[in-house]
Amino acid sequence: MNAVQQWVERAIGLVYPRNCLFCSTALVEQERGVICAACLSTVRRIEPPFCQQCASPFAGAVTESFVCGYCQNLRFAFARAVCGCRAEGIVRESIHRFKYNREMYLGPHLAEWLIEAARQWIDWQTVDVIVPVPLYPRKKREREFNQSEYLSTSLGKHFDRPVLAGQLHRVKDTITQTALDAEQRDRNLRKAFAVRRAGVFTGKRLVLVDDVFTTGATLNSCAKVLRRAGAYSVIALAVARGT
Numbered sequence: 001m002n003a004v005q006q007w008v009e010r011a012i013g014l015v016y017p018r019n020c021l022f023c024s025t026a027l028v029e030q031e032r033g034v035i036c037a038a039c040l041s042t043v044r045r046i047e048p049p050f051c052q053q054c055a056s057p058f059a060g061a062v063t064e065s066f067v068c069g070y071c072q073n074l075r076f077a078f079a080r081a082v083c084g085c086r087a088e089g090i091v092r093e094s095i096h097r098f099k100y101n102r103e104m105y106l107g108p109h110l111a112e113w114l115i116e117a118a119r120q121w122i123d124w125q126t127v128d129v130i131v132p133v134p135l136y137p138r139k140k141r142e143r144e145f146n147q148s149e150y151l152s153t154s155l156g157k158h159f160d161r162p163v164l165a166g167q168l169h170r171v172k173d174t175i176t177q178t179a180l181d182a183e184q185r186d187r188n189l190r191k192a193f194a195v196r197r198a199g200v201f202t203g204k205r206l207v208l209v210d211d212v213f214t215t216g217a218t219l220n221s222c223a224k225v226l227r228r229a230g231a232y233s234v235i236a237l238a239v240a241r242g243t
Helices: 002-014 091-100 104-121 137-143 148-157 182-190 217-228
Strands: 080-086 129-132 166-172 194-195 205-213 231-240
Touching: 080 104, 091 104, 091 148, 091 205, 091 231, 104 205, 104 231, 129 148, 129 231, 148 205, 194 205, 194 217, 205 217, 217 231
Parallel strands: 080 231, 129 205, 205 231
Antiparallel strands: 166 194
16 A cells, blocks of 8 residues: 555544444454454454364364265265355354445455465466355346356455456346255256356366355355366365355
C-alpha cells in the first residue's frame, strides 16, 4: 500500500472508525480485514488427526493416517478433500454473510483461510488447473457472483495457477442442499453438472474449489463429471468442513 492510500484510509478511519464485524472492538491500523485478532483466534483450523478422505477432524489421539467410518463405505471421485476450518462460529457466519448478503469485505478472510490450508496440505507442483464449483445461471444472477469463483481467483493468484471457470457448468437448477441428508443430496445433484467442451480437462490434475464441504455430495458430483471428461486427478478444496 502506498503513502497516499495509507493517508486516505487513516482519514476515513477518523470519521468512520473501523470496528470488528463480530464484537465491535475497534480495529488497529495493522488489522487489514474486518475481523479483530481476538475473534480470529476463535477459528478452529482443521488439523491432524483428520480423515484422509473427507478431512473430518477426529478428537482422539491418532498418530497414523486413517479413513473415518463415514468414508469407509464410500467411493468419492476426488482423491481426497482438504478443508481450512470447522464450519462454526465466525467462519460459518462469515460464509453465510458473504454468500447471501453480499458482504464482500469478508471475502479476503475466507480466501486467507482457504489459502492457508491449501499451502499446508496440497503440493502445488502437482496441480495444473483450479476449477470452481459452478452455480446455476439463475442463482448466479440473483447472487450477482459465485463465491467459489471468487475463492478460486484468489487461490490462482496466490499459487500462480490458471482458473478454468465456465467449462464446468451446472445444468440443473437444484434446490438448496442445507436441509437435505446425504442420500437426498446425492439425488438432488444427479445429472446437475456437465462439461462444455470435450478435451479441456483431459490429463489435467485439478483442484476443485467450494466454500463448504459437508457430505461431499456437491464436490463429488463435480468430480465425477471431471473424471469422466478425462481429468487425471481431482483434489476437493473448501474453506470449511461442515457436519
